Amino acid sequence: MLNVKRLLCGLAAAVSLAATAPAAAALNVLACEPEWGALAKELGADRVNIYNATSAMQDVHHIQARPSLIAAARRADLVVCAGAELEAGWLPLLTRESGNAKIQPGGLAYFEAAKFVTLIDVPARLDRSDGDVHAQGNPHLQTDPRNIAVVAVALAGRLAELDPAGAAIYRERAEAFATRWKAAIVRWEARAAPLRGVRVVEHHRAFSYLFRWLGIEVVGYLEPKPGVEPSTGHMAQLLETQRARPAKAVVRTSYNDPRASVWFAERAKRPAVMLPFSVGGSEAARDLTSWFDDIVERLLKAAL
Amino acid sequence: MQRKIMALALAACFVQAPAYAQSAADLAEIRQQLDAMKRNYESRIEALEKRLAEAEARAGSAQQQAAQAGREAQVALKEARQAEARQAATQVAQGTGGAAGRPQSANAFNPEMSLILQGRAARLSQDPATYAIGGFLPSGGEVDPGKRGLSLAESEIVLSANVDPNVNATFIAALAPEGGVNVENAYFQTLGLGNGFTLKGGRFFSKIGYQNEQHSHAWDFVDAPLAYRAFFGGQLADDGVQLRWVAPTDLLVELGAEAGRGLNFPANDRNKNGAGLATLFARVGGDLGASHSWRTGLSYVRTRADNRSWDDADSTGAAVTNAFTGRSRTWVADLVWKWAPEGNPTAQNFKFQTEYFRRSEDGTLAFDTATPPATLTPGLTGDYASRQSGWYAQGVYQFMPHWRAGVRVDRLSSGRVSIGQVASGALTAADFPALAAYRPGAGSAMLDWSPSEFSRFRLQFTRDRSRPGVTDNQLFLQYILSLGAHGAHSW
Numbered sequence: 001m002l003n004v005k006r007l008l009c010g011l012a013a014a015v016s017l018a019a020t021a022p023a024a025a026a027l028n029v030l031a032c033e034p035e036w037g038a039l040a041k042e043l044g045a046d047r048v049n050i051y052n053a054t055s056a057m058q059d060v061h062h063i064q065a066r067p068s069l070i071a072a073a074r075r076a077d078l079v080v081c082a083g084a085e086l087e088a089g090w091l092p093l094l095t096r097e098s099g100n101a102k103i104q105p106g107g108l109a110y111f112e113a114a115k116f117v118t119l120i121d122v123p124a125r126l127d128r129s130d131g132d133v134h135a136q137g138n139p140h141l142q143t144d145p146r147n148i149a150v151v152a153v154a155l156a157g158r159l160a161e162l163d164p165a166g167a168a169i170y171r172e173r174a175e176a177f178a179t180r181w182k183a184a185i186v187r188w189e190a191r192a193a194p195l196r197g198v199r200v201v202e203h204h205r206a207f208s209y210l211f212r213w214l215g216i217e218v219v220g221y222l223e224p225k226p227g228v229e230p231s232t233g234h235m236a237q238l239l240e241t242q243r244a245r246p247a248k249a250v251v252r253t254s255y256n257d258p259r260a261s262v263w264f265a266e267r268a269k270r271p272a273v274m275l276p277f278s279v280g281g282s283e284a285a286r287d288l289t290s291w292f293d294d295i296v297e298r299l300l301k302a303a304l
Numbered sequence: 305m306q307r308k309i310m311a312l313a314l315a316a317c318f319v320q321a322p323a324y325a326q327s328a329a330d331l332a333e334i335r336q337q338l339d340a341m342k343r344n345y346e347s348r349i350e351a352l353e354k355r356l357a358e359a360e361a362r363a364g365s366a367q368q369q370a371a372q373a374g375r376e377a378q379v380a381l382k383e384a385r386q387a388e389a390r391q392a393a394t395q396v397a398q399g400t401g402g403a404a405g406r407p408q409s410a411n412a413f414n415p416e417m418s419l420i421l422q423g424r425a426a427r428l429s430q431d432p433a434t435y436a437i438g439g440f441l442p443s444g445g446e447v448d449p450g451k452r453g454l455s456l457a458e459s460e461i462v463l464s465a466n467v468d469p470n471v472n473a474t475f476i477a478a479l480a481p482e483g484g485v486n487v488e489n490a491y492f493q494t495l496g497l498g499n500g501f502t503l504k505g506g507r508f509f510s511k512i513g514y515q516n517e518q519h520s521h522a523w524d525f526v527d528a529p530l531a532y533r534a535f536f537g538g539q540l541a542d543d544g545v546q547l548r549w550v551a552p553t554d555l556l557v558e559l560g561a562e563a564g565r566g567l568n569f570p571a572n573d574r575n576k577n578g579a580g581l582a583t584l585f586a587r588v589g590g591d592l593g594a595s596h597s598w599r600t601g602l603s604y605v606r607t608r609a610d611n612r613s614w615d616d617a618d619s620t621g622a623a624v625t626n627a628f629t630g631r632s633r634t635w636v637a638d639l640v641w642k643w644a645p646e647g648n649p650t651a652q653n654f655k656f657q658t659e660y661f662r663r664s665e666d667g668t669l670a671f672d673t674a675t676p677p678a679t680l681t682p683g684l685t686g687d688y689a690s691r692q693s694g695w696y697a698q699g700v701y702q703f704m705p706h707w708r709a710g711v712r713v714d715r716l717s718s719g720r721v722s723i724g725q726v727a728s729g730a731l732t733a734a735d736f737p738a739l740a741a742y743r744p745g746a747g748s749a750m751l752d753w754s755p756s757e758f759s760r761f762r763l764q765f766t767r768d769r770s771r772p773g774v775t776d777n778q779l780f781l782q783y784i785l786s787l788g789a790h791g792a793h794s795w
Contacts, residue, residue, distance in 0.1 A: 055594065057646040062757075064642070064649065065795050066597045067556035067589025074500050074550045089757075093792045096472060099550045101498035106469065128758060228756065229705050257651045257705070 025049035026163045030072050030103070032081035032091060033060055035142040036113060036155075038279040038288050040080055043156045043173050047166045051076070053094075056254045056281030060086055061132060061227060065093035073098035076109070078162055080155065083112025084119055086139035111158050113151045117141045121208055132227025142278065144209035145185050145292055152177055184289055189214075192296050198303045199245060201238065201268070203230070203252035203261050206277060210295065216303075219245050222252075222260050230260035242268050248303040249273045254281035273302035415465030418788035420521045422457035426450060430776040437534045438742035438772035439718025440692065441628065442614045443569040445537020449527060449768070449778055456481035457782075460488065460521065464791055470496045473506075474791075476519070488519075488541070504546040509539055510562055511548070512585050512603035513659050514638040516540055522793050524655070526764045526780045529696035530714035530746050535634055535661045537569040540605065542581055556589040556599070570632040570663070571607035581607035587638075598641045599795070605634040609665075613673060619734035625674050626736070628688060630667010636660070642795075651705055658697035665690045671725055671735065684731070686724020693717050698748075706754050714746040744770045760784045 026047045031037030037052040051072045054060050060082070063069075073079070073094040081087050095103055095110070102109045119137025126135055141147045156174030160167035196215035203222045211218055220238045222230035250265040250272045252258065258274065265272035275295050276282040282298075285291035428449055435448035450457075458481070464474040476489040491506030509517045515532065516539055528538045544564025551557035566580020567573055574580050583606070589599030613627040637660045644653040669688035694717060700710035718741050725731040733740065746769060752762035761783050768776040 055647060057594075058648040059650045062650050064597075065792065066591065066642075067587075067599045067795065068554075068591040068597060070550065070558075071554060071556040071590070074556075075552050089792045093794060096493065096495065097502070097550070097794075099497065099500040099502040099548065101496040104469070104495045128756075132756075255648055255650075 026166055027077045027159065028075050030076035030079045030094075032079070032087050033142065034278045034280050035148070035288065035291070036080040036082070036151075038291075039148060039152055039155060040078075040159070042177050042288065043152065043170055044159055044166070045169070045173060047163060047169060048159070056276055056278035056285070059255045061089065063087070063090045065090045065097065069094050070097045073103060074100050076100060076103050078109045078111060078158070079103045080111045081113070082139045082141065083114035084136040084139035084141075085134050086114075108158065108161060111155060113147070113155075114139055114141060116150050116154045117147045120212065121205060131223070131225025138205055138208050140206050140277075141209055143207045143295075144213045145181065145188065146213065147209060148288065149178060149181050149185070152181070180289075184292065188292055188296050192299065194304055195299055198249075199247045200303065201242075201247040201250045201264065201270075203250075203256045206253045206256075207251060207275060210275075214299075216299075219247050222250070222264060230264075232263075235260065235264050239264070239267055246270075249299070251275055251299075251302075253277035271302045273298055275299070413465075415463045416789040416791060418462045418786060418790035420460040420462065420519075420790075421785040421787070422459065422521060422783065423455065424450070424457055424526065424780055424782040425454045426452055426781075427779040428452050428776060429778070430771070430774060435770065435776075436738065437530065437716065437744050437770045438738075439721075439740060439744065440534045440716065440738075441612075441690075442738065443534060443537035444614075445533065445539070445569060447533035447538055449766075449776070458486075458520075460519070462790065466495065467492065470494060500550040500552060502548045502550075504548070505544070507541065507543045508546065509541050510564075510583055510605075511546060511560055512540060512583050512605060513636040514599075514601070514640050514657055515659065516636075517794065521784045521786065524698065524700045524708075524710055525712055525748055525750055526762060526782050527766070529659070529698070529712065530716055530744060530768075530770065531659065531661045531694035531696050534692075534694055534716055534744070535570070535636075535663055540568065540583075542567050542571075544579065544581070554590070556587070558585075558587045560585050566607050569612070570605070570609060570634065570665070572609050572612045574608070574610045581605065594647045595645055596641065596643050597795075598639070600639045601637070603636040603638075605632075605636070607632050609667070611670070611673070614738065616736060616738045618672070619732055624672040624735075627670045627673050628665065628667060629670070630665060630688065632663065632665045634661060634663040640795075649702070651702075653702045655700045656698070658695065660693070660695040662693045663690070664692075669723060669725070671731060684725060686726075686728060686730070688721075688723055690719065690721040692719040692721075700750075708752050708754075710750050710752075712746075712748040712750075714744075714748075716744040718742050718744075740772065742772045746770065758786045758790075 027044065028049045028051065029037070029040045029044070031040060031050055031052050033054055034052045034056055037050040040048050041050050053069050053072065054063055069090070079095070081091060095105060104110065114136065119139070119141065121138035123130065123133045123135065126133060152174060156170045160170045192214045197217065199217045199219045200211070201220045201222065202218050205221065205226055208218070220241060222235055222238070224231060224234040247268065247270060249270055250261045250268065252261040252272065252274055254274055254277045258272070261272040274282070275298055276285040276291055279285055279287060279291050281291070282294050284294040426449065432448045432450060432452065436442065437447065458478040461477045461479065462474070464472070466472050471492050472495055473492040474489060478486045478488040480486065487507060489508050491504055491508040493504045494502055497503055511517050515523065515529070516536065520528075532538055542562070542564030544562055546560060546562040548558060548560035562583040563579035564581040565573065571581045583603060585601060585603040587599055587601030589597070591597045608631050610629050611627040612629070613625050615623065615625055618624050638658070640655070640657045642653065642655045645651070666689045668685055671684040694715060696712060696714045698710060698712035700708055702708045718739070721739050721741070723736060723739070726733050726736070746766055748764060748766040750762055750764040752760055754760040762780070764780040764782070766778040766780070768778055770776070
């Protein structure tokens with residue numbers, strides 16, 4: 001057993017020597033989703049080092065705790081996630097396996113956006129026969145820019161607490177971001193005004209917050225139940241209801257398989273439109289602002 | 305949004321719940337701001353407060369109203385917005401306002417609880433009672449293909465929770481269909497050791513290799529690979545402690561060691577102080593682009609066995625019990641590679657896993673231990689040494705949502721076995737039929753359908769050549785259901 005201990009300690013020492021981490025940024029931020037990575041970058045600029053655990057092409061409900069994610073969790077000084085059980089299938093594994101005491105749930109370095117926002121679609125009952133239900137409500141809160149404004153304030157505060165030396169910078173950048181963002185919201189609301197009252201069919205309850213914000217009405221979902229893959233039977237039924245209340249477009253996220261919405265759109269004779277689910281979900285969605293620009297433009301193009 | 309912020313600010317002002325976080329000065333400041341706002345927007349705020357109370361009380365059913373109230377508030381409170389939000393956020397960050405409207409009860413502290421139900425139908429061309437892995441000492445675990453016909457498999461009850469801020473604990477009981485409860489896992493794991501260290505203690509599956517730590521309901525095939533059955537009796541579980549360290553590197557580098565009681569094969573419970581089994585493991589893993597990820601590792605298991613006995617028949621066909629005493633060392637090398645387009649496994653994905661096992665055992669072998677010591681012929685205990693190996697490789701492809709197909713190849717080699725009694729001429733190789741040189745193998749193909757992430761139905765065909773010169777054609781139909789709050793599965 002003594003040999004075992006010596007060997008282990010030796011290996012540990014060798015690896016820690018080899019891993020001379022660059023100490024340029026003050027905080028290593030592990031963002032569960034790219035929108036929170038982009039937001040942290042807006043607020044922290046050079047003081048934060050961002051690692052996005054997922055991309056807008058991935059279904060955040062079903063991520064595997066890959067080795068690279070455990071390594072990233074090990075190095076993280078702050079974890080920024082949507083919360084509301086969205087990452088329940090993989091984040092607990094990352095925090096537990098990482099051996100990183102800082103980022104454990106409940107701590108200062110474990111930031112959940114949903115804690116700062118009132119969630120919608122809170123289920124009246126919890127039963128798995130209702131599909132993939134989130135007890136706390138719909139976790140896709142990033143699709144309403146007003147939510148992002150609120151989370152930005154909270155996140156800036158958290159960054160300042162974790163990195164007091166940069167507190168002034170975070171505050172300054174948060175204020176600048178708030179001003180820019182407020183103006184952008186006014187611009188998007190004006191641009192999207194014609195969308196108010198427009199009806200759409202959606203693949204998953206992914207853009208509930210966006211549609212509530214813009215006054216768009218969802219008349220049906222391709223998924224028979226949240227998280228359950230669209231079936232032709234269910235979609236055929238949905239097509240029937242289209243006669244009475246036709247939708248202008250069939251909306252899916254950047255990570256959804258396009259086949260279901262294309263199938264439905266062809267039969268409903270409506271355009272199928274992909275909306276980037278986060279920063280990086282489309283060519284144009286390079287940062288938070290251009291992401292919402294793209295969402296609004298894509299909706300306008302498809303639904304009007 | 306403003307509604308929520310207002311709620312938090314109001315809660316802080318009027319309820320005065322956060323006795324420890326807010327100074328009197330802060331509260332006074334908030335109150336002042338609120339008074340100012342009230343003067344300006346008296347009527348609107350009153351309406352808002354009323355709606356707030358309603359909305360909070362019904363927690364969610366008043367979402368539409370709340371949204372409307374939020375819109376009003378946006379107009380009304382545009383000026384006060386930033387300062388308000390910052391203060392509210394600080395309160396939430398300090399944990400003083402977030403629980404507004406959420407009912408608290410002792411019940412909420414109950415552990416995560418889940419139940420795994422498994423059952424199957426099997427068609428086996430050979431009698432499972434005759435099952436043995438040729439050329440290998442019987443490992444005593446759950447190695448045979450199980451019952452023929454319809455049967456219930458083990459049901460598992462899983463309880464898991466954080467004990468306190470420092471420790472998480474998990475308990476898994478396996479309920480055998482014929483009755484009886486087996487404590488499969490019961491362990492704690494530290495959360496806050498820090499610097500990449502994690503300490504685990506109790507009864508758990510060793511972290512050696514790749515599949516060893518996975519529970520049977522997470523396996524990609526009905527049964528464990530032949531190599532796991534021959535070298536670890538299906539799965540290496542022990543009572544002990546485990547220390548792991550994750551390096552602060554871009555690549556995953558994980559090192560660990562375990563010390564255990566030596567409860568199960570290849571060890572046996574030896575009634576001694578100190579550790580009876582020790583393992584070492586190291587693994588490295590990472591991504592290749594967005595679509596590929598990989599992990600590879602090397603593990604070492606060192607233990608001793610004391611009169612680890614097995615039943616055999618001597619050259620005359622008489623039943624005898626033999627026993628091995630000595631040192632057992634096993635190396636396991638593993639490699640896993642996963643592919644998912646753009647890292648999104650929901651529609652399609654592929655998983656390849658392979659593990660190689662090599663074991664050497666050195667010690668003494670006692671022939672026919674049941675013979676009374678008085679009649680013991682000299683030379684019936686002799687030296688024993690074996691060098692045995694085996695591997696498996698499997699690929700599982702999800703070709704469309706919910707549907708996966710996979711194949712597995714198993715190969716073992718009984719390798720070099722030297723028996724002192726045979727070398728000295730006291731006995732012949734025919735007196736140890738279980739150790740006769742043989743290369744067991746198996747090939748499996750499976751198809752499974754998972755209507756949701758909580759249920760799976762699997763069809764598997766296996767052509768098993770574990771027994772020397774005998775082919776067992778096995779057909780399985782299996783279901784696995786997961787009820788309740790089941791923790792995430794490891795990669």
